[in-house]
Amino acid sequence: MKQRRITLSEQEIPEYWYNIRADMQHPSPPYLDCQRFEPVEPTVFGDFFPDETVEQMSTKKRWIAIPDAVRTAYSLWRPTPLQRAYELEKALDTPAKIYFKNEAGSLTNSHKINTAFPQCYYQKEAGCKRVVSEVGSGQWGLSLCLAAHYYGLTSDAFMVKLSHLREQYNSVLMKLWGGEICSSPSRSTQVGQHYHDKYPFSTGVLGIAIAESLEMTVKNRSEIGYVVGSIFGHVDIHQSIIGLEMIKQFEKIGTSPDVVISAFGSGSAFAGTCYPLMHWAKENQKNIRFIAVESSACPTLSKGEYRYDYVDTGAFMPLIPMYTLGSSFEAPPIFAGNMRYHGAGITASRLLKNKAFEVVAVKNTDAVKGGYRLASSEGLLPAYSTCYAMVAVIQEALKCRESGEEKVLVFCLDGLGDLSAGATALLSSTFQLLEPTDEEIQQSLRSLQTPQIEA
Numbered sequence: 120m121k122q123r124r125i126t127l128s129e130q131e132i133p134e135y136w137y138n139i140r141a142d143m144q145h146p147s148p149p150y151l152d153c154q155r156f157e158p159v160e161p162t163v164f165g166d167f168f169p170d171e172t173v174e175q176m177s178t179k180k181r182w183i184a185i186p187d188a189v190r191t192a193y194s195l196w197r198p199t200p201l202q203r204a205y206e207l208e209k210a211l212d213t214p215a216k217i218y219f220k221n222e223a224g225s226l227t228n229s230h231k232i233n234t235a236f237p238q239c240y241y242q243k244e245a246g247c248k249r250v251v252s253e254v255g256s257g258q259w260g261l262s263l264c265l266a267a268h269y270y271g272l273t274s275d276a277f278m279v280k281l282s283h284l285r286e287q288y289n290s291v292l293m294k295l296w297g298g299e300i301c302s303s304p305s306r307s308t309q310v311g312q313h314y315h316d317k318y319p320f321s322t323g324v325l326g327i328a329i330a331e332s333l334e335m336t337v338k339n340r341s342e343i344g345y346v347v348g349s350i351f352g353h354v355d356i357h358q359s360i361i362g363l364e365m366i367k368q369f370e371k372i373g374t375s376p377d378v379v380i381s382a383f384g385s386g387s388a389f390a391g392t393c394y395p396l397m398h399w400a401k402e403n404q405k406n407i408r409f410i411a412v413e414s415s416a417c418p419t420l421s422k423g424e425y426r427y428d429y430v431d432t433g434a435f436m437p438l439i440p441m442y443t444l445g446s447s448f449e450a451p452p453i454f455a456g457n458m459r460y461h462g463a464g465i466t467a468s469r470l471l472k473n474k475a476f477e478v479v480a481v482k483n484t485d486a487v488k489g490g491y492r493l494a495s496s497e498g499l500l501p502a503y504s505t506c507y508a509m510v511a512v513i514q515e516a517l518k519c520r521e522s523g524e525e526k527v528l529v530f531c532l533d534g535l536g537d538l539s540a541g542a543t544a545l546l547s548s549t550f551q552l553l554e555p556t557d558e559e560i561q562q563s564l565r566s567l568q569t570p571q572i573e574a
């Protein structure tokens with residue numbers, strides 16, 4: 120029988136995370152304060168994050184020890200298997216060898232849990248009683264509530280109204296783990312109230328939900344801490360567990376990937392999957408291509424600008440340097456809610472400026488077809504984000520069919536689809552193309568008053 124899964128034992132869960140900042144030739148420019156646009160120290164993030172996390176946002180240490188209490192928690196769902204997609208290879212009639220790292224089998228069906236646990240742990244160690252965060256996709260909400268619950272903290276989630284309406288099943292699970300859900304924009308914060316008055320029929324945006332979470336945090340910082348699902352450097356560090364395990368798994372079968380592919384919403388799954396392999400490739404003098412797949416409904420990397428922008432609509436946090444479509448950009452309501460944010464992760468943005476990876480923007484109408492190919496061959500229902508990545512995987516596999524090359528492709532299965540809505544979407548033939556026009560993007564970028572970044 121052919122070996123399908125390459126597994127590791129619990130003892131083989133890595134003991135250190137990898138930090139790409141140690142290996143970046145060009146560090147990210149500093150954060151700026153929102154009023155005078157002057158550089159500020161990362162320590163200002165202490166208003167939201169514990170010291171340990173703030174340290175991780177800026178350190179250049181390459182290897183960071185994973186605390187025992189986190190490594191033990193990781194063993195609840197890790198190590199995750201690296202799996203060979205034989206059935207997909209057959210369906211595509213390709214000589215390519217396709218693998219995927221299965222992060223969808225975690226307790227909360229996605230990779231978000233890899234950072235929720237350490238962040239809640241550090242907040243708890245710093246003396247917090249509650250954690251708060253915005254929720255755009257149900258997967259982050261589940262991870263937040265479960266991790267908080269595990270460490271004995273209470274959790275509050277400002278859930279974008281659209282997601283709250285669509286993802287009732289996730290809301291039930293979040294409540295099961297003691298989470299308190301507030302539909303955003305809400306009336307329990309000033310930013311929420313203000314937005315509500317201005318746009319009474321809004322179905323919410325992530326920027327407001329973040330602002331509501333930050334407002335709640337600063338009002339009672341001694342008890343409350345903020346945790347975040349993506350964008351910041353410490354999240355990329357925690358997610359490196361994905362790629363680090365993958366390296367061990369490929370070493371076990373004596374091979375290594377030629378192409379690594381991941382969906383890109385704000386870049387944490389991409390960072391976790393790719394950054395450790397970027398380091399490994401350099402150490403081992405291998406040539407690996409890295410492909411980030413975004414949605415053409417929110418083409419941050421392919422059509423955005425590298426400049427300073429707001430994280431949240433309330434301007435609680437300093438300005439950060441990132442590829443952005445402008446914080447006033449509202450992406451069309453594609454199902455992949457986690458791919459609709461206006462900006463990209465800080466490190467990924469800096470790396471892209473130096474062309475450290477390739478970008479593909481995929482239409483939502485093609486993504487469902489890509490997802491369908493995976494579902495119908497491997498029997499897996501991928502998250503909407505993974506559906507996007509599948510389009511690039513299929514393209515690369517078909518190129519191998521043309522050339523006859525037996526390349527090794529690997530992608531991150533970053534999440535599992537919702538059984539009812541997800542499956543229905545994959546079967547739907549009446550899917551509508553959702554894309555902003557270039558004019559809409561330009562308009563949003565023109566409205567940005569924030570500083571540009573010199574190359």
Ligand SMILES: *Cc1c(COP(=O)(O)O)cnc(C)c1O
Nearest residue numbers: 258349384385386387388504534
């Ligand atoms: C949050 C999320 C994403 C998008 O965020 P990244 O920071 O790009 O990883 C993609 N897929 C799933 C399943 C998610 O939960």
